[in-house]
Amino acid sequence: MRKMTERSKRKKDFVGLVVSNKMEKSIVVSVERQIRHPLYKKYVKRTSKFMAHDEQNSCSVGDTVRIMEMRPLSRKKRWRLVEILEKAK
Numbered sequence: 001m002r003k004m005t006e007r008s009k010r011k012k013d014f015v016g017l018v019v020s021n022k023m024e025k026s027i028v029v030s031v032e033r034q035i036r037h038p039l040y041k042k043y044v045k046r047t048s049k050f051m052a053h054d055e056q057n058s059c060s061v062g063d064t065v066r067i068m069e070m071r072p073l074s075r076k077k078r079w080r081l082v083e084i085l086e087k088a089k
Contacts, residue, residue: 011068011069011070012068012069013066013067013068013069013082014029014031014050014066014067015031015064015065015066015085016029016030016031016032016050016064016065016067017029017030017032017062017063017064017065018030018059018060018061018062018063018064018065018088019049019061020061021054021057021059021060021061024057025053025054025055025057026051026052026053026054026077027051027052027054027059027065027081028049028050028051028052029049029050029051029052029065029067029079030047030048030049031047031048031049031050032045032046032047033045033046033047033048034046050067050078050079051076051077051078051079052065052067052077052079052080052081053070053073053077053079053080053081054081055081058081058084059081059084060087060088061088062088062089063084063085063086063087063088064084064085064086065081065082065083065084065085066081066082066083066085067079067080067081067082068080068082
């Protein structure tokens, strides 16, 4: 049996922008990060999209939100909405 370390107990969380809310109780969040290019040593932006669970359907497109990792709810949905940091204007 594998011993749980402090690192593996923590859940990942990201801050991103809501790009779609057309589904029932689901949102798509775009998370942007910067990585360093291995050869040119320049920082490059990379974008990932995550499908997240929004229980109250409270998000709209353009909101800045925090999402957290959780157990799988469907084929693509493995994240949940923690809080809305900033509403869209």
